[in-house]
Amino acid sequence: MEKLVVIGCGTMGHSIALNAAWAGMPVKMYGVDTNDIQNGLSGVTDKLNTLFKNDLISKDQKDQILNRITGTDLLSEAVDGATFIIECIPEVLELKNDLFRKLDQMCSDEVILATNTSGLSPSRIALNLKHPERTLATHFWNPAHLIPLVEVLRAEFTDDKTFNRAIKMLKFMNKKPIEVKKEVPGLVGNRLQFALFREAQYLLEQGIASKEDIDAAVTYSIGRRLPVTGPLLSADMGGLDVFASISDYLFKDLSNADQSSANLKDLVSQGHFGQKNGAGFYFWDEKFSKEMNQKREEQLIRFLKEDIN
Numbered sequence: 264m265e266k267l268v269v270i271g272c273g274t275m276g277h278s279i280a281l282n283a284a285w286a287g288m289p290v291k292m293y294g295v296d297t298n299d300i301q302n303g304l305s306g307v308t309d310k311l312n313t314l315f316k317n318d319l320i321s322k323d324q325k326d327q328i329l330n331r332i333t334g335t336d337l338l339s340e341a342v343d344g345a346t347f348i349i350e351c352i353p354e355v356l357e358l359k360n361d362l363f364r365k366l367d368q369m370c371s372d373e374v375i376l377a378t379n380t381s382g383l384s385p386s387r388i389a390l391n392l393k394h395p396e397r398t399l400a401t402h403f404w405n406p407a408h409l410i411p412l413v414e415v416l417r418a419e420f421t422d423d424k425t426f427n428r429a430i431k432m433l434k435f436m437n438k439k440p441i442e443v444k445k446e447v448p449g450l451v452g453n454r455l456q457f458a459l460f461r462e463a464q465y466l467l468e469q470g471i472a473s474k475e476d477i478d479a480a481v482t483y484s485i486g487r488r489l490p491v492t493g494p495l496l497s498a499d500m501g502g503l504d505v506f507a508s509i510s511d512y513l514f515k516d517l518s519n520a521d522q523s524s525a526n527l528k529d530l531v532s533q534g535h536f537g538q539k540n541g542a543g544f545y546f547w548d549e550k551f552s553k554e555m556n557q558k559r560e561e562q563l564i565r566f567l568k569e570d571i572n
Contacts, residue, residue: 265346266288267291267347268349272299274405274406279349281310293338294335297336342366350366350377364391367394380400395419400443413439465518485497530543
């Protein structure tokens with residue numbers, strides 16, 4: 264069993280730590296100070312309470328999972344005895360370069376160094392390291408303890424041993440790892456997600472449908488199908504002749520915008536960032552925010568129960 268260290272106590276960091284501890288692994292969670300660590304552990308506790316309320320874990324399991332997570336604000340203490348490290352710090356290349364150089368010097372060459380990035384090149388993050396062969400990207404999706412997918416991408420010099428150990432550990436954590444075979448911005452999931460988001464922006468900007476109806480068109484059609492059949496399997500089931508014909512006439516009419524829409528830029532320039540500050544495409548008062556978060560969490564937990572069973 265790997266001895267995991269998660270660097271970062273934020274949204275992704277503490278969720279990944281929880282996921283590993285839930286699978287039975289000992290985890291150290293590194294934070295910049297005691298307040299950072301406490302916030303991370305509080306996040307873990309809140310999520311454990313939700314899992315308990317939804318009958319995914321017992322009270323004894325809740326206590327056992329929490330006891331497997333140790334917080335520290337000393338990097339040397341965090342990496343001591345580690346076999347696998349996942350970095351979850353802000354998406355700034357210079358910060359990641361600096362951290363990976365420190366870890367490369369502090370850790371034996373058997374310790375795997377993984378980044379949770381989806382937007383930065385793992386090869387650039389591993390630049391000038393003494394042991395770049397033990398680096399790779401393991402991109403978890405938020406919320407990491409409920410979403411099974413992890414996208415695994417080799418850096419330029421990643422060896423097979425590192426890749427295979429990462430896949431083995433992720434499966435032990437009950438994740439669904441996929442291999443991304445080439446370094447591309449956004450990996451696989453975000454490229455698919457933002458292709459859909461680009462077209463949604465276009466439909467809204469052109470006045471083709473309201474924001475509510477655009478969301479409903481996804482939620483009540485392809486959204487019902489995608490948990491069972493991805494886009495390529497759906498095409499097979501629908502008939503490749505049909506999908507080829509539709510692609511030939513429809514692709515030329517789809518948005519090919521190379522940046523966000525004017526509507527989205529206006530919202531951002533006005534300081535409307537969505538749920539995080541109360542307004543975006545929608546108005547996020549406390550009631551709506553609580554309702555949507557609860558609804559999403561309930562559905563993700565329902566899917567997770569199906570995965571477990």
